[in-house]
Amino acid sequence: MSRIKAALATLAVTATGLAGALAVQSPAAATYDQCPDRNFCIFYNADSSGYQGWFTEGTDDLGVALGGKLQDQTSAVWNRSTKPWCLYEHAKQNGTGVPGHALMVWPGWKGSIAGVRASDGFAWNDQVSSLRPAISGFGWYCLTTWDNLR
Numbered sequence: 001m002s003r004i005k006a007a008l009a010t011l012a013v014t015a016t017g018l019a020g021a022l023a024v025q026s027p028a029a030a031t032y033d034q035c036p037d038r039n040f041c042i043f044y045n046a047d048s049s050g051y052q053g054w055f056t057e058g059t060d061d062l063g064v065a066l067g068g069k070l071q072d073q074t075s076a077v078w079n080r081s082t083k084p085w086c087l088y089e090h091a092k093q094n095g096t097g098v099p100g101h102a103l104m105v106w107p108g109w110k111g112s113i114a115g116v117r118a119s120d121g122f123a124w125n126d127q128v129s130s131l132r133p134a135i136s137g138f139g140w141y142c143l144t145t146w147d148n149l150r
């Protein structure tokens, strides 16, 4: 963890009220345990401390959701929902035409992504800029080529 990130994690953020996203204050002892059932939760630090975001629908842009506090700052996740979710390197699920990575996180997966790498070596720590439930079709899929975390 960088010194800047450690310092920022001690600040509190208040709820934004954005649809499908909920931010909570960050007590020093924030843990995975605050993640509500059936939500997809993201955490600022690899040990789940610091800012956290809870999602039922996801967001197209972490630069806007939650006041931008978790934009390119996610270091741990917990999928407490019943379906796979896709994490995207860029906002708008790469819909802006910018190539990027996707990571499918399967239900129940919980832990640090600080050491998670894509098949091409891309390091996922502090890279997530949007997230949505995976799309159901013939199996589950993300909107761009993805790696799996399960």
Ligand SMILES: [Ca+2]
Pocket: 072, 088, 089, 090, 091, 126, 127, 128, 129
């Ligand atoms: Ca990003």
